[in-house]
Amino acid sequence: MLRFAVKLTAQPGAMNEADVEALRTAGFSDRDILDIVEVVGYYAYANRVADGLGIETESWIPD
Numbered sequence: 001m002l003r004f005a006v007k008l009t010a011q012p013g014a015m016n017e018a019d020v021e022a023l024r025t026a027g028f029s030d031r032d033i034l035d036i037v038e039v040v041g042y043y044a045y046a047n048r049v050a051d052g053l054g055i056e057t058e059s060w061i062p063d
Contacts, residue, residue, distance in 0.1 A: 001028065001036060008040045 004019055023033050057063075 001026070005036060005040050008037065009044060 001023065004023055007019060008015055020033055023036070024030075028036070
């Protein structure tokens with residue numbers, strides 16, 4: 001799952017059916033896979049919005 005999430009984050013255009021099938025083989029259901037993709041996508045979206053607006057992290061969050 002983590003390998004899938006990293007690839008989706010760093011190389012979204014390189015994702016293919018084999019990536020999804022590897023999750024199925026590991027025991028993830030199609031709903032699980034959808035949830036993984038949605039969470040990864042949401043964090044990518046939220047981070048780009050924050051970066052695009054120049055939002056600084058809170059002072060209590062380490063760099």
